[in-house]
Amino acid sequence: MKVTVVGAGNVGATCADVLAYREIANEVVLVDIKEGFAEGKALDIWQKAPINLYDTRTVGVTNDYTKTAGSDVVVITSGLPRKPGMTRDDLISTNAGIVQSVTENIVKHSPDAIIIVVSNPLDVMTYAAHITSKLPRTKVMGMAGILDTARYRAFLAEALNVSPKDIQAVLMGGHGDTMVPLPRYTTVGGIPVTELIEEDKLNAIVDRTKNGGGELVKLMGTSAWYAPGSAAAQMVEAIVRDQRRVFPVCVKLEGEYGIDGVYLGVPVILGKNGIEKIIELQLNEDEKQLLETSRGHVKEVMDALDNMAAKA
Numbered sequence: 359m360k361v362t363v364v365g366a367g368n369v370g371a372t373c374a375d376v377l378a379y380r381e382i383a384n385e386v387v388l389v390d391i392k393e394g395f396a397e398g399k400a401l402d403i404w405q406k407a408p409i410n411l412y413d414t415r416t417v418g419v420t421n422d423y424t425k426t427a428g429s430d431v432v433v434i435t436s437g438l439p440r441k442p443g444m445t446r447d448d449l450i451s452t453n454a455g456i457v458q459s460v461t462e463n464i465v466k467h468s469p470d471a472i473i474i475v476v477s478n479p480l481d482v483m484t485y486a487a488h489i490t491s492k493l494p495r496t497k498v499m500g501m502a503g504i505l506d507t508a509r510y511r512a513f514l515a516e517a518l519n520v521s522p523k524d525i526q527a528v529l530m531g532g533h534g535d536t537m538v539p540l541p542r543y544t545t546v547g548g549i550p551v552t553e554l555i556e557e558d559k560l561n562a563i564v565d566r567t568k569n570g571g572g573e574l575v576k577l578m579g580t581s582a583w584y585a586p587g588s589a590a591a592q593m594v595e596a597i598v599r600d601q602r603r604v605f606p607v608c609v610k611l612e613g614e615y616g617i618d619g620v621y622l623g624v625p626v627i628l629g630k631n632g633i634e635k636i637i638e639l640q641l642n643e644d645e646k647q648l649l650e651t652s653r654g655h656v657k658e659v660m661d662a663l664d665n666m667a668a669k670a
């Protein structure tokens with residue numbers, strides 16, 4: 359299996375590293391626009407192979423998409439990360455152009471690839487990649503839900519002093535402050551989380567999860583990469599190994615949850631064809647309201663992108 363990662367920065371290089379050392383692909387091609395940058399990162403990852411014992415070949419290129427030809431999966435991480443004081447939506451004007459031009463190059467050289475978008479603002483960059491690619495919606499998706507759920511699970515594990523391995527959870531909606539963690543679908547070793555933690559503590563964890571990206575931006579001056587890069591690699595693994603894993607993934611909704619034409623995180627089955635199935639949960643009235651707020655926000659940013667395109 360051949361996987362391309364576009365953007366050799368913090369998230370892209372981390373994703374490529376996980377793909378290599380976990381031998382998720384035979385070949386990983388790293389692409390960046392900065393001269394020599396992807397080549398250097400790929401070489402560094404390759405030089406780690408004799409230490410960590412893996413044989414995935416890692417190749418770096420500067421904007422040369424011929425080397426990406428025939429990729430089975432492509433992860434797009436190219437674009438600006440936010441700085442303290444910015445929202446993800448502030449990145450739209452720069453990142454939309456980058457994501458669109460990268461997608462054109464990808465599809466030209468790997469017409470059968472499944473595309474995983476990571477660049478922010480995530481839901482709207484998934485929209486940009488999907489319309490540019492002209493691929494079916496099952497083959498163009500965004501990574502955010504695994505990351506947001508992982509943050510939620512990590513905070514819960516800390517609060518309950520249990521292993522994060524035993525926390526199962528699902529989270530829906532856009533990748534932003536309006537994301538919708540679902541305590542009703544959160545379990546700890548099979549036990550509903552609501553039986554193990556007080557309501558106010560759980561609410562505080564939900565709020566911290568919603569601001570999880572911003573918390574790290576404030577601490578580091580740029581956004582996170584270890585968990586995001588690993589989350590994207592986990593999606594690649596589910597596809598190339600046809601694992602049929604159940605993850606929250608950003609995809610274009612076409613009537614599911616009563617929503618049409620908006621890109622939102624929902625639970626899906628991920629396998630060799632990409633999105634194998636969208637799972638429709640029976641949400642209660644409160645959850646439906648939260649999802650509707652999230653839909654409204656993502657739709658506003660999608661409209662902003664359409665307006666930018668109309669003026670261009």
Ligand SMILES: NC(=O)C1=CN([C@@H]2O[C@H](COP(=O)(O)OP(=O)(O)OC[C@H]3O[C@@H](n4cnc5c(N)ncnc54)[C@H](O)[C@@H]3O)[C@@H](O)[C@H]2O)C=CC1
Pocket residue numbers: 364365366367368369370389390391392395435436437438439440449453456459460475476477478480501502505533580581582583586
């Ligand atoms: N979906 C999610 O949950 C997450 C999304 N992100 C987003 O991922 C993106 C990347 O973040 P980082 O890796 O931290 O940023 P970074 O600045 O470390 O890396 C971005 C890389 O993209 C490259 N690039 C820019 N234009 C390009 C083009 N046209 N072709 C190829 N490469 C190009 C840059 O040279 C740079 O090396 C940001 O938009 C960030 O907001 C970050 C974390 C989580």
Ligand SMILES: O=C([O-])CC(=O)C(=O)O
Pocket residue numbers: 439440446478505533570571572574575581582586
């Ligand atoms: O916060 C950011 O800008 C990057 C991101 O999406 C995240 O870490 O959740």
